[in-house]
């Protein structure tokens with residue numbers, strides 16, 4: 001899905017650089033939000049095809065940002081993959097309960113991330 005618009009919501013610069021470069025090399029168009037509030041605002045404006053959402057972020061965390069997106073009918077359908085450093089029992093459930101489609105644990109396996117992204121972009125194509 002070259003050219004697909006992906007919103008990356010992440011507050012750590014090192015992670016932003018790594019993920020953005022990798023995604024750009026796979027020919028996605030990447031925009032970056034640096035906190036949860038920005039992520040919700042940019043999703044409302046840009047309607048990305050997929051969102052990568054860090055969970056631990058300032059202003060508004062990723063879980064609240066996911067809930068806000070799912071509560072807005074104009075953007076509620078956009079697939080969201082949660083990114084979290086926490087590997088505590090119950091975290092996956094928290095992300096999924098908030099409305100994330102899927103979940104990937106940091107440090108992110110870049111190949112696994114691309115596979116997940118492609119899976120959800122394909123599903124979107126088939127259902128819209």
Ligand code: MN
Pocket residue numbers: 010011012054055056057
């Ligand atoms: Mn973070």
